[in-house]
Amino acid sequence: MSKNQKLWTKKEDLFLEEQYGQMTFQRIGEHLNRSKESVNKRIIRLNLRNEENCLRKKWTMEQDTFLKENIDIMNNREIGNHLGKSPSSIATRIKILKLVRKETMRRWTEQEDEYLLKYYGYKSLESISKQLQRSVQALESRLNRLGLYGVKAHTGNITVYELARCLQIDVHTIYKWIQEKGLTHKITRAKTRKFIGIEVSAFWKWAEQNKKLLNFSKIPTNTLVPEPDWVRKQRKYDYYNRPKYEKKQWTEEEDARLWYMFYEEGRTQQEISQLIGRSRHGVQRRLNRLRKKSPKKH
CATH class of the missing domain: 1.10.10 (Arc Repressor Mutant, subunit A)
Known part of the structure; x- marks a missing residue:
């Protein structure tokens, strides 16, 4: 082992075991700030390919449905990123199901790239999707190719939309925390755009002082890494002590x-x-x- 090689932690191994088979190696690497090759080597070392959660598991009815619904608006790589499968696996499944694309995939234009880079972080992907008439999955794939998806991987921060998705709450709640509850944030510039960035470690520090504002039992384990040790204890406490169905008015x-x-x-x-x-x-x-x-x- 090289002296400069970063050792794998127990938390990283746990995240890898939980997400293997659900996420692509690229996505796992982005979450852990490691290369795809490093993730692959760790999977081999942990003997995960012999487990039941192997990537070569059977296709589900939901996955087949997603493939059929998106074959004309997403390429094989984009579909694979969403389903946690390789492009070759998608191509094979298309042949098995005897699916045929209606037309050649629409190529991205310079104007579309410019719009995407300008508003990513300012607007939600759903809003950009509507404007460009492309699926959210197509946007995520394009951002990956441009080297910008997952702002944390490039700046150490995440956007308010990424944080809301991780916490499974509405994005306006995040804005309210920033304006009224003192959630630390930074205005960050990446290439041709600016966005509100929130550092993960700063968020956890704020969350520890504002535990009543969150139901930690509803936050999936290791959604925001590195996750402090106290979160696991708080997650267990909220599971047993917070109301099972907390009232949340629809706006x-x-x-x-x-x-x-x-x-x-x-x-x-x-x-x-x-x-x-x-x-x-x-x-x-x-x-x-x-x-x-x-x-x-x-």
């Missing part, structure tokens, strides 16, 4: 986003729940109530 803006994403963008209830920080059942119940209020809209 008019959330209703409008929910309706648009479901009926205009055709997103699934599961996708919407992840984007707005609600449970899938909560999304389903809210849709039912909105349908009763406005039966003519659908």
